[in-house]
Amino acid sequence: MSPASEHVPVLLTVDDDPSVSRAVARDLRRRYSETHRVVRAESGEQAIEALKELKLRGTPVAAVLADYRMPDMDGIQFLEHAMDLFPRARRALLTAYADTDAAIQAINVVDVDHYLLKPWDPPEEKLYPVVDALLESWAASHEEAVEGLRLVGHRWSAASHVVRDFLARNAAPYRWVPADEPEGVRLLEAAGCDPADVPLLVDAAGGAHISPDLATVAAVAGLSTTPSEDFYDLLIVGGGPAGLGAAVYGASEGLRTVLVEKSATGGQAGQSSRIENYLGFPDGVSGGQLADRARRQAVRFGAEVLTARAVAGLDVDGPVRRVRFADGTSVSARSVLLSTGVQWRRLPAPGADDLIGRGVYYGSASTEADACAGQHVYVVGGANSAGQAAVFFSRFADRVTILVRGSSLQASMSSYLIEQVEAIDNLDVRCCTEVLEAHGTDHLEALTLGDRVSGHTERVEAGHLFVFIGAAPRTEWLDGVVARDKDGFVLTGPDLLVDGHRPARWHEQRDPYYLESSVPGVFVAGDVRAASVKRVASAVGEGAMAVTLAHRYLEQS
Structure with a gap:
């Protein structure tokens, strides 16, 4: 592949019937060869390998056309994998007349943009208009990738x-x-x-x-880091499900909206390999896919999304709410939504802190998946995030062991996920077990495990340890500004009233709104809010609800 061709958008087609595969590629080249490179594959596995290579080379993929009926991996399964690699590529399913139900399923499961009935002769009437629409949609939403990074x-x-x-x-x-x-x-x-x-x-x-x-x-990498304006209607701090939900609804309802995120949109949910209990995705969706769709949706409505912005403080100056960043800059707004989520608590085991990023990881570090091949991977935690990570790494590792302090998973993990864990042969669960020490020089080499019932300890070889324990809010930057509980979670609405009395510095002639903090116009949604329900759906709902309350506040200001 020449350097120039690496940056030409690709049209990828996959069909296990060689004659059909050649016909699709021939018709596509006839129309699009001057502006796109056509890549042909004859199985889902072959096509995935091609997509991986294109991903590594930084080559953009504009559209993927996949046959529904393929052995080993059907078109829907393939498109799910393709979405993980190229979430912005447009997707079409090739179906026979008898497979229209499959096409409808594909639209629901993998967000297919179109389906094509075979045969598509003449292509000028039945193929090209569809592909033209796919490419137009891709071009409108495509963000130029950084080439050669x-x-x-x-x-x-x-x-x-x-x-x-x-x-x-x-x-x-x-x-x-x-x-x-x-x-x-x-x-x-x-x-x-x-x-x-x-x-x-x-x-x-x-x-x-x-x-x-x-x-x-x-x-x-071409990510936006600087706000285009000095003042907004709604400033959202934190790009997890709650923040993304608020960005979509705020921008779609005409508010000048900016979202600032320290690392990556999606938060902890964005690191989940598969979320299976979120409404509207019967076959599950990866956290990365869900976050990427929400981010694109917010941007399409006009919201700004800024990355790598660490917040340092919140100032209140009359009707202005100002968020200060760690680099000394700031941005102001009429209303603020705090949706910073939580971070995993540190493992209280000697040696663990010294090996962070070198075998010890907090959250599901998907970049380490290939390195887990043939290894024994340990996952600490008993809630859904730990279970989802264990299921994910079981596809790569020789064996995965979940270490749980409690006596079972039933108290903290969803039943559907427990059933999955129990059905995987190379995945086991050790209850009443904790990590006492992590060992290694330049990387993790072993763990000392302790049985909390018998007191017995043992040392096991380990190269990868993924930690999902507890949840600590990131609210130190709010000290002295908004009211928080003893654990640092932000208090809102009725929880701010003590014996029916409003907060001491509350000057509004009304009680705080349900998601409003002790500072008028500063709202809170998602896991960082005291007494919130720690679920993706509830976070998204709170984000949307916060926008409604922000509208009410702005109308009265």
Whole structure:
């Protein structure tokens, strides 16, 4: 593949019938060869490998056309995988007349844009208008990918892991180059970078960024980091399900809306490999897919989404609410929504903190999936996030063990997920077990486990430990501004009233609205709110409800 062709948008077609496959490719090339490159595959597995290669090269994929009836992996299953790799690619299903029910299912399950009935002769009437519409839709929503982005680092470098995880969670295409391989050595030498100073990020123009901070990574990857205005109607802090829901509803209802996020949209939910109990997705949806769709939807309505912006404080100046960032800049708005979610609590085991990003990970680090091949992976936690991660890593690892402090999973994990866990042969659960110590020099090598009932301890070999324990709100930056409970969760609405009395500094002639904090016009939604229901659907609902209450507040201001 020539360097020039790497950046030409691809039309990918997959059909297990060679004659049909050739016919589709022939008709597509006849019409689109001057502007697109047509890639043909004859099985879902072959097509996935092709998509993976295109992803690594940074080649954009505009549309995917998949036959429904294929052995081993049908068209719907393939399109689900394709969505993970290229969520913005338009999707069409090739079906026979008898398969219209399958097409309807595909629309519900994998958000298929269109279905085509075979045969499609003449293509001028039945094929090209559909593909034209797909390409027009892709062009309208497509964000130009950064071409040729390369990341050089060491396998067990915590700093390299941070950048890899940031790029992956933000769906930014890049190519990973190990620092000890010939190409990595050449890039380090060309940049004048000491191998100890990785990661090295090389942009499309050949610019070298040594040990970049996330703001630099975001800028190089083409992510928006700077607000276009100084003042907004609604400023949302945190891009999890609650924040994204508010951004969609706020922008769609005409509010000048900006969302600021420290790392990547989706929050903890965005790291889930499969959410199966969210309304409208009977076969489940990955957290990344859900977050990406919501982000695109918010942007389409006019919301700004800023990444790599760490908040440092909240100021109240009359009717103005100002959020200060860690870099000294700020942005102001008439109303603010706090939807910062929670972060995983640190594992209280000696050695664990020293190995973060080098075998010990908080949350489901999908970038480590391939490295888990043939390994024994340990997952700490007994709630849904831990179960979803364990199911995901069981597809890659030789064995996965869930470590649970409690006596069973029933108290904290959904029943559907428990059934999945119990049905996987290479996945087991150890109850009443905790990690007492993590061992390793440059990376995790072993764990000391303790039985909380018998007191027995044992040392086990381990290269990967994924931690999902507890939930701590990120609200220290709100000290002295809004009321919080003893654990740091933000109090709202009725919980602010003490014996029927309003908060001391409350000057409105009304009680706080249900999702309103102790500061008028500052609302709270999602996991960061005291007494909230820790579910994706409830977070999205609270985000939407907060917009309604913000409208009411703004109308009265």
